[in-house]
Amino acid sequence: LAAGGDGLGHLEDGRVVFVPFTVPGDRVRLRVVSERSRFVRAEVESIVTAGEGRTDPVCAVFGECGGCTWQHVRYDQQLEAKTRILRDAIERIAKLAVPGEIVSWPSPSPYGYRVRARVASARGRVGYRRARSREICATSSCPVLTPDLEGALGRLSESLGPEHAECDFEMVADGSGGTRVVPVPGERSTAWPATPRISIPAGSREIRVSPGVFLQGNGLLFDRLEKSVVEAASPASAVGGLVLELYAGGGFFTLGLAHRFDQVVAVEASGAATSDLKANVDAAKLSNVDIRTSTVEDVVENPGNLAPDTIVLDPPRTGLSKGSAHGLRHLDAKRIVYLSCDPATLARDLQVLTEPGYRLASLEVFDLFPQTPHVETLASLERIA
Numbered sequence: 112l113a114a115g116g117d118g119l120g121h122l123e124d125g126r127v128v129f130v131p132f133t134v135p136g137d138r139v140r141l142r143v144v145s146e147r148s149r150f151v152r153a154e155v156e157s158i159v160t161a162g163e164g165r166t167d168p169v170c171a172v173f174g175e176c177g178g179c180t181w182q183h184v185r186y187d188q189q190l191e192a193k194t195r196i197l198r199d200a201i202e203r204i205a206k207l208a209v210p211g212e213i214v215s216w217p218s219p220s221p222y223g224y225r226v227r228a229r230v231a232s233a234r235g236r237v238g239y240r241r242a243r244s245r246e247i248c249a250t251s252s253c254p255v256l257t258p259d260l261e262g263a264l265g266r267l268s269e270s271l272g273p274e275h276a277e278c279d280f281e282m283v284a285d286g287s288g289g290t291r292v293v294p295v296p297g298e299r300s301t302a303w304p305a306t307p308r309i310s311i312p313a314g315s316r317e318i319r320v321s322p323g324v325f326l327q328g329n330g331l332l333f334d335r336l337e338k339s340v341v342e343a344a345s346p347a348s349a350v351g352g353l354v355l356e357l358y359a360g361g362g363f364f365t366l367g368l369a370h371r372f373d374q375v376v377a378v379e380a381s382g383a384a385t386s387d388l389k390a391n392v393d394a395a396k397l398s399n400v401d402i403r404t405s406t407v408e409d410v411v412e413n414p415g416n417l418a419p420d421t422i423v424l425d426p427p428r429t430g431l432s433k434g435s436a437h438g439l440r441h442l443d444a445k446r447i448v449y450l451s452c453d454p455a456t457l458a459r460d461l462q463v464l465t466e467p468g469y470r471l472a473s474l475e476v477f478d479l480f481p482q483t484p485h486v487e488t489l490a491s492l493e494r495i496a
Contacts, residue, residue: 112196116484117130117133118131128151128153129151131180132174134164135162136164137160139157139159142154142156165184168183169222177239177244179482180242181482186217186221186481196454201457204459207458209471209474214475218479222482224257224481225257225328225330226286226330227283227326228260229281230279230282231277232278235273235274236249237249237267251264255481259284267282278295281293281323283320285311291306291307291322293322306321311363313337313363314338318387320387321383324381324387325384328479329477339489340367341367343448343475343489344423350372351420353373354376354422355410355419355423356375356424357422358407358425358427359377359385360381361387365391376403380407389402408435414442420444424447429456436464440468446494448489448490449489449492451489452486452488454488469493470493471490
């Protein structure tokens, strides 16, 4: 299984072939879609022999919906593939040796885990986008959503008639039976509806987030993810000092970090997210958090007298800008804790961060999105004395 999710094989002439909806061990009859000098893309015409890792999808629109592309892959095979994809990216792109065993945290359930989703609607049809298309794959059920959120999807599907204008909706479940479904602002408006914040568990605490503010999708792994990040940032031998938290969002990790460090400088560019962050810090009665509404580039490339002991960052899929990666290294923190949702951009950034000054100390994989090829990684780096 390749990083994008396709099965990868070789033709008789030696060229690599990428084939969606296959698993290791499959022997398939193919139809070629496109050819290049070094690789081919193809589709399955028929399965001659099924691989041992193949299983039956549970979703009625699997293969049509652009969301889950690995429901045909047995869950243990998904976990093995994600660890291997990460290892390959670190070794091939970053040119680094993987430090010991990669710790893997599977989702407690491979279905019914997702507490946040975005769905599309047009002319009474509600669902997800088809792969590489704006067309809607209509559905009133989705097995990866939590039961509460799946119920909200069904109610939304029933409530919209053919006269309803095209619109996307953000759906969030709070884990205690509550849900929030709000329309996403269109091209002519950047304002989200005036809607109350929804409570989300963040380790042993909770935060409240507004519509449009980033939130991890797998509610079943919230506790494990928060604990791992906070512990990686502040091992027992290094509690205290100053932590610089980049891409802080609404404060999912901030509250835990504030209980382990003397001071937290939390940086977030989104005004809505920093508003949530301030409200969450105030509700927790914390006085050691300095919130800065700024881009990471501005803070890292113009740090002034900022001298963090630890840096924690959770960037978007694109990772760090080149200048920010170099700037982080020059801040000379004792450790850097990097939470990434893309192995390729993580590996690219690690190559910069480890030249010279830091060593890659550990890697952990969190399966935040079962039934998909998405890989979430926590990389811990330590400064070389």
